[in-house]
Amino acid sequence: MVEQGAQVSTVSGRGIVVRGNDIDTDRIIPARYMKVVTFDGLGEFAFRDVRFDSAGNTLDHPFNDPQFADASVLFVNKNFGCGSSREHAPQALVRWGIRAVVGESFAEIFAGNCNALGVPTVTVSEEAIGQLMEQIEANPSAEVTIDLGTGTLTVNGTTFEAASNSAYRNALMSGEWDSTSVLRDNEPAIRKTASALPYVTDFAVHS
């Protein structure tokens, strides 16, 4: 896990590729592995149903490939993380070892959940993702470096444009991606906003 309050400006590590558009959070972690009261240990359930068959036999999947066992930068296609809001999905990826996700686009709730864990989601063009995926698959030990400040991703000496949501980038780089304390600091303003809402004051009902 990324340490709470850590400033995340760059992420470096080996890459891993999961191809496909519209990969939903049910595929990232099937609901039947969410019957837990803690996120500990979810890493083994990342992509569970495409990594193992019903008898528990190992299937051909990058998350099972020893060449990618140390990877920390996940490369994906369009609309990754759509569907359920379950934070169990990024939690499972992070506990498996992922520290950044690079894709063509991300579902909104998933991107927010990654940000809340200190994990950047950066977007690259369709052309760039094609090249990057080929390079990573051909050279699993290549070092990938994402620099949020310059908006770039470098691998094998080639640099690509890598965009990120400005609010998430600011929060990650300042270490304020864990937003509870920054929100709580404004308690007087919270109380003031609440007391101006008619449903909190004028016609409030608490049976």
Next chain:
Amino acid sequence: MSQNLLNKVWDLHTVGRLPSGQDQLFIGLHLIHEVTSPQAFQMIEERGLSVMYPERTIATVDHIVPTEDQARPFKDDLAEQMMKALEENTKNHGIRFYDLGTEHQGIVHVVGPELGATQPGMTIACGDSHTSTHGAFGAIAFGIGTSQIRDVLATQCLAIARPKVRRIQVNGQLPPGVFAKDIILRIIADLGVKGGIGYAYEYGGPAIDALSMEGRMTICNMSIEGGARVGYVNPDETTFEYIKGRTFAPKGDAFDRAVSWWREIASGPDAEYDDVYELDASTLDPMVTWGINPGQAISVRESMPTLDGMDPGAREVAASAYDHMGFEEGEPIEGTPIDVAFIGSCTNSRISDLREAARVVEGNKVQSGVRAFVVPGSKQVAQQAVKEGLPQIFEAAGFQWRGAGCSMCLAMNPDKLQGRELCASSSNRNFIGRQGSPTGRTLLMSPAMVAAAAVNGKVVDVRSLATA
């Protein structure tokens, strides 16, 4: 130009601008359930924080609840642990909990509205992507992750950016046999599963105005399936009439003051939007999904699409879909044999859904070999159904009548598909593995269409039964 509802509500709930550039948004109602909240309580406790507005937080239990035998302790020890965690957390933090033993337990998105807790002009958050359901009332409601639940528990706020607003204008009127579910499946098929990213969907127009609150909830519920985290309908007389007299509804003069505020926060007739999309409800047919995401939907009268002519991204997903479903491109969807029929979920488990299904089922029998069941969305829905004699109609036809919960929508309880079973389902997601079997298959459709499929053992156009 006047403001739209989203912008008015957002402005009223903005506490300030955060250094990141996001807004600090006050949340008027926080709904919690057993799956996504325990880790959030653990996090606030580790930090020595308390729940800032326990009175603005409501809990129920839905995802893990068995629908057949609800006796405690649950047979599934993991489910029992989750249940206990929610009981302890709500007790320790003074949060109202509609537990299994209460009259109001059920799916959180069914329970909030029927309590009258969901009201126009509110901001509502819940650790569940179908929180958009509550937008049917003119609330701004969205799903959040567990770290954000921690934020809302500890601060009643979220760090979040304001979305753009797309007006979805639904003209005309729905033909008989075509329902709210068909409208939203058509919208997602047209705009795509990622078309709504960055947008809130405002649904309006004559076809939406004519819908009951339950129909509007069905539409808003599936906004997230089109990529839109928020979906809403402007509040009107139908909304006010629904809320009046419910547990949390303002009473007496307060109700009148509430109604006048609710009218004020609605989008003006000349409100501005970032985008507009129009469709004509009178041209719609019953919709059925054929693939592995809710955007892969066609009219029951259509054939499944061919890969030729699709853009490369869509073709790749369609090819995966055909591979998983075992269908052939160009094949008609009508006539596809089913193994299971499921009527339930936060999309379609309300009393009007059950009435429509019962109308189709009455006097018929579930086709032999088909496992069919009805799962009411809440204890209140179940009680009302009993008053109307609906369980007898379903049971006489061979359906199983179950207790309230999420059931086979997501299979976190004993209700699961087995192997490659094909399920006609009134739920919201046909994702691979969603209904509990990694090889299981889901066809999304309206409750009436599920009922028609159950009694025919295959996908049929529910309108052909009505005229038969």
